[in-house]
Structure formats: structure tokens, C-alpha cells
Amino acid sequence: MPIVEAHILEGYGPDDKKRLTSALTDAIRFVVPAPDEAITVMLHEYPPENYARGGEQRTPAPALPDPAKLVRAYLDAMEARDLETARSMLAPEFSMTFPGTGPMTTLAELLDWAKDRYRSVAKTYEAVEAFHSEGAAVVYTRGTLSGEWPDGTPFSGIRFIDRFAIRDGRITQQDVWNDIAEVRAQ
Structure with a gap:
């Protein structure tokens, strides 16, 4: 039973997160012979003020259109x-x-x-x-x-x-x- 955890910044809407979890499930299914219901995807969201890259706080990029x-x-x-x-x-x-x-x-x-x-x-x-x-x-x-x-x-x-x-x-x-x-x- 594959479990995938992804860390993202807060700011993405419910539809964007649904697309992301669906895409991660599909990616697992390309390799692992598990049915969709056996694949767990968990998104961990962090407020932008709790994230820095290169010493600078960052905000999430807007989601690309479907x-x-x-x-x-x-x-x-x-x-x-x-x-x-x-x-x-x-x-x-x-x-x-x-x-x-x-x-x-x-x-x-x-x-x-x-x-x-x-x-x-x-x-x-x-x-x-x-x-x-x-x-x-x-x-x-x-x-x-x-x-x-x-x-x-x-x-x-x-x-x-x-x-x-x-x-x-x-x-x-x-x-x-x-x-x-x-x-x-x-």
C-alpha cells in the first residue's frame, strides 16, 4: 500500500489540491501495481511565513490551469x-x-x-x-x-x-x- 506525502505552501484551492492528489495517484499507478483505493496521498500545508528558500520567504506560485x-x-x-x-x-x-x-x-x-x-x-x-x-x-x-x-x-x-x-x-x-x-x- 503506497503512501505519498507532499509538502506544499498554503494558498492552493480545493480544486488544485484535488488535481494534485489525483496526479500523484496516477504517477504511483504508472509503477506500482496497486488499485487507486490502496494508494494514500497526504498533503501537508505550510503557511508561507514558515518557508524560506535562499534565505528569503516565498509565496506559492499560482496553480497552472487544468x-x-x-x-x-x-x-x-x-x-x-x-x-x-x-x-x-x-x-x-x-x-x-x-x-x-x-x-x-x-x-x-x-x-x-x-x-x-x-x-x-x-x-x-x-x-x-x-x-x-x-x-x-x-x-x-x-x-x-x-x-x-x-x-x-x-x-x-x-x-x-x-x-x-x-x-x-x-x-x-x-x-x-x-x-x-x-x-x-x-
């Missing part, structure tokens, strides 16, 4: 064509790659590329999965696409997977895989 929620908010903004909101979630070094494209760095490039592919598109999500890898939060979304071809004919049930990388609470990369070309060719 990467899965950030990605869903971005995709929802894109679907609603709220481009200003979507753009605000992107890092300056953002790039995206869609089927058949090289890297694009602006939402305007994406919209220009997509205009001949479909009139509208919406996503139905089967899963949104987040984890940490090599200094970035990584989020995969998968499900099906529906919408209209440029001539107005409806389509649905097209598989997709999107992979996002997030650093410092902003999306740095989006890679997209889907079967639109294969379905359209039929």
Missing part, C-alpha cells in the same frame, strides 16, 4: 469561431499541423486552409486524456467529427485525434489526425 479544461475551452472557442478567445490560449511559439499540411502558426492560416475542406465541423468527444511528459502537459482528445462539406452535404462519424502540448498554461503545439480525406474520397 490542461484538459484548457484544451476543451480552446476547441469550444474554435468551434464557436470565437477566435480572440482561442488566440488568447496560444503561446507565442504556437504551431499546428493538420493532415496534409506543414506547420501553421496562426488561426487565420488554419481557417484559410480549411475553407475548401468543409463548410462547418463539430466534434463529439469520446475521451480527453492529459498527462505530463518532458516538461509539458500533453492532452489527447479523440472522437468523431460531423458537419457539412463545402456543397452543404452533411457528414458525420469521422474519426479524429488531436494532440496538444501545453507549457506555462498556454498551448504550444497542436497535431491533428483524422479520416476526412478518406471519407470525402468515397
Whole structure:
């Protein structure tokens, strides 16, 4: 029965602490073959005035946004064509790659590329999965696409997977895989 104790400064909210204990439980499960209910995670909180590093008192950094929620908010903004909101979630070094494209760095490039592919598109999500890898939060979304071809004919049930990388609470990369070309060719 693994027991994990973590020491944090006071100041994180209940949702942030729940995310932290869940992430620590997941980290243990990557290595130890124990069911979730056998893993105990305890957070010990300390007031900032009881902590110093380098001889200076420190305050806790704000929690990063939940990467899965950030990605869903971005995709929802894109679907609603709220481009200003979507753009605000992107890092300056953002790039995206869609089927058949090289890297694009602006939402305007994406919209220009997509205009001949479909009139509208919406996503139905089967899963949104987040984890940490090599200094970035990584989020995969998968499900099906529906919408209209440029001539107005409806389509649905097209598989997709999107992979996002997030650093410092902003999306740095989006890679997209889907079967639109294969379905359209039929």
C-alpha cells in the first residue's frame, strides 16, 4: 500500500489540491501495481511565513490551469469561431499541423486552409486524456467529427485525434489526425 506525502505552501484551492492528489495517484499507478483505493496521498500545508528558500520567504506560485479544461475551452472557442478567445490560449511559439499540411502558426492560416475542406465541423468527444511528459502537459482528445462539406452535404462519424502540448498554461503545439480525406474520397 503506497503512501505519498507532499509538502506544499498554503494558498492552493480545493480544486488544485484535488488535481494534485489525483496526479500523484496516477504517477504511483504508472509503477506500482496497486488499485487507486490502496494508494494514500497526504498533503501537508505550510503557511508561507514558515518557508524560506535562499534565505528569503516565498509565496506559492499560482496553480497552472487544468490542461484538459484548457484544451476543451480552446476547441469550444474554435468551434464557436470565437477566435480572440482561442488566440488568447496560444503561446507565442504556437504551431499546428493538420493532415496534409506543414506547420501553421496562426488561426487565420488554419481557417484559410480549411475553407475548401468543409463548410462547418463539430466534434463529439469520446475521451480527453492529459498527462505530463518532458516538461509539458500533453492532452489527447479523440472522437468523431460531423458537419457539412463545402456543397452543404452533411457528414458525420469521422474519426479524429488531436494532440496538444501545453507549457506555462498556454498551448504550444497542436497535431491533428483524422479520416476526412478518406471519407470525402468515397
